[in-house]
Amino acid sequence: MDFISGDYNSVFVWAFAVACLSIVGLRPLAANIGLVDRPCERKRHLGEIPLIGGIAIYFTVLIVSQVFLPESQLVNLYMISCSFMVLIGALDDFYDVSAKVRLVAQLLIASILVLGAGHALYDMGDLLGFGNVNLGVFALPVTLLAVATAINAFNMTDGIDGLVGVLGVVTFSSLCVLFYWANNVDLFTISAIFVAALSAFLLFNLGGLRQFFGKIFMGDAGSMMIGLSVIWLLVLGTQDGEASFRPVTALWIIAVPLMDMFAVMHRRVKKGKSPLSADRDHLHHIFMRFGFSSIQALFTIGSIAMLMAGFGLAGEYYGIPEVVMLALFIGIFVLYDYSFIHVWKMSRFFRRNTN
Numbered sequence: 001m002d003f004i005s006g007d008y009n010s011v012f013v014w015a016f017a018v019a020c021l022s023i024v025g026l027r028p029l030a031a032n033i034g035l036v037d038r039p040c041e042r043k044r045h046l047g048e049i050p051l052i053g054g055i056a057i058y059f060t061v062l063i064v065s066q067v068f069l070p071e072s073q074l075v076n077l078y079m080i081s082c083s084f085m086v087l088i089g090a091l092d093d094f095y096d097v098s099a100k101v102r103l104v105a106q107l108l109i110a111s112i113l114v115l116g117a118g119h120a121l122y123d124m125g126d127l128l129g130f131g132n133v134n135l136g137v138f139a140l141p142v143t144l145l146a147v148a149t150a151i152n153a154f155n156m157t158d159g160i161d162g163l164v165g166v167l168g169v170v171t172f173s174s175l176c177v178l179f180y181w182a183n184n185v186d187l188f189t190i191s192a193i194f195v196a197a198l199s200a201f202l203l204f205n206l207g208g209l210r211q212f213f214g215k216i217f218m219g220d221a222g223s224m225m226i227g228l229s230v231i232w233l234l235v236l237g238t239q240d241g242e243a244s245f246r247p248v249t250a251l252w253i254i255a256v257p258l259m260d261m262f263a264v265m266h267r268r269v270k271k272g273k274s275p276l277s278a279d280r281d282h283l284h285h286i287f288m289r290f291g292f293s294s295i296q297a298l299f300t301i302g303s304i305a306m307l308m309a310g311f312g313l314a315g316e317y318y319g320i321p322e323v324v325m326l327a328l329f330i331g332i333f334v335l336y337d338y339s340f341i342h343v344w345k346m347s348r349f350f351r352r353n354t355n
Contacts, residue, residue, distance in 0.1 A: 011189055015064045015196035022056035023204050024213055035093060037217050049215055051093045053165075053201045054222015058086045060197040061190070061229075068189050074117050078232060081112045085151075085228050089221030099274075103148060109228070110147035114140060119235050121146060125247040129323040143235065150234075151227035153257035156264065158223045160284045160294045162206045165218065166302040167257055168198045168226045174253040174309045175233055178316065182244035187233055194229065230254060248322045251329050252312020256283070256305040259333050263340040270341070286343055308332075 030036060030050035037049045062079060069075055088105045091097055097105075114120055120143040124133040135142055158164040172194040179188035203209040204216045234254075237244040251258065260283045265275035287297035315325045 008192060011064065011068055011192045012196040014067060015060050015193040016200050018063050019056055019060040019197040019200035020203075020209070022059045023052060023200065023216060026050070026052040026056055027213065027216065035090070035219075037093070037219070049217045051090075051217050051219030051221070053205065053216050053218040054089060054225055055086060055219070057194070057197040057201060057222055058082060058225055060200075061193055064193050065190065068193075069186055074119075074236075077113055077116045078229075081109050081228060081232075082225050084109045084112070085225050086221045089219060089224045092220040103152075106148045106151050106224070106228075107144055110144050113232055114143050114147070119143075119239060121235060121239065121247070123239060123243075123247070125238070126322045127248060127326050129321065146235075147228065147231050149258070149261070150231035150254065151224050153254065153261040154227035154230065155220060155223040156261050156282060157257045157284075158218055158220075159282050160288075160297060162202055162298050163284055163301060164223045164226065165198050165202045165205060166298060167305055168230075169195055169202070170302065170305045170309050171230055171253050172198065174313060175230075175237065177313055178237060178245045178249070178253075181317070182237075182242075184237070184244045187236060187244065190229070191233060194226070198226075245316050246322055248325045248329070249312045249316045252315065252325070253309040255308035255312070255329070255332075256301060259336050262333070263337045266337055267341055283340075286340075 027050050030052045031048075035051050037051050061082065065075060065079070085106075088097070088102065088109070092102060120139040122135055122139045124135060127133050154164060154167065157167055172191045175191040176188055176195060179185075179191060201216070201218065201222075204213060205218070234250040238247040238250060263283075264281050267281060268275050283301060284294075284297045287300060288294065292300065312325070314320075
């Protein structure tokens, strides 16, 4: 543990400083090239906000990883994949790329890591209590599907100030803990870079530095890169011999974006809409329709994410059987999905009786 205990502060300080400098440097460029978020029916903020948070985080990961990580093909393939993902996200921020085109691009980018690096979800752990579940020939398509799922799960959470940043901090902090326990220095370092970069972003997005330099948004470039990075770290952390943690634990540390995405898509299908269509039906919208402010919704959802991730870490630390952890996760998701479908009736009733 010598590297982690001795150099964690250096990694964090480097990443935080690079992220802040990148944001300050990119802000005027965003205004000049039109990389800004404009108010519309689904986006009800005031004024044009630079969409540079994700690009700044990308530069932070690119620069700081060169300082603290050894040269490897795996890291190179990851940075290539991130570069393409940020490019697709930036194009979406500029031109509002269709959901189907984004999905195809995400799968192609995912194949760089899955096929190029040879890492996939082969071993799903002892999920059923009868021994480890091995996916065999299904490992590659399941992994590609998992990558697309994680990317879109985090992308869909970017609906109110700070939410994708807070959920990202919760997830990457949890990964720091898991990789610390496993003494996996390289993956710990990458997770720590994201914690620092996202912390810097939140200061410009929510407050603190925002009052001096102006507000910024993450943009699709950032939320999609976060999703890609999370699933990549989860695959590396749960597979290939000496895994750092069990696959079922991964579900708990991304529980909120995962459950919210599937619940929203289920509701869209029930309404006869495309599961990829855009709307204002996410968890943060529910809280705000019940009268929560965006800050209150952020705090509540962030707290839920912390509780879910904390329970996942406890299950990993104390060795709670995987079948029990999976059953509890499925039970919570079913309850969440049922409540999600019916809570809209309650919100309409609540709004009629408070107006």
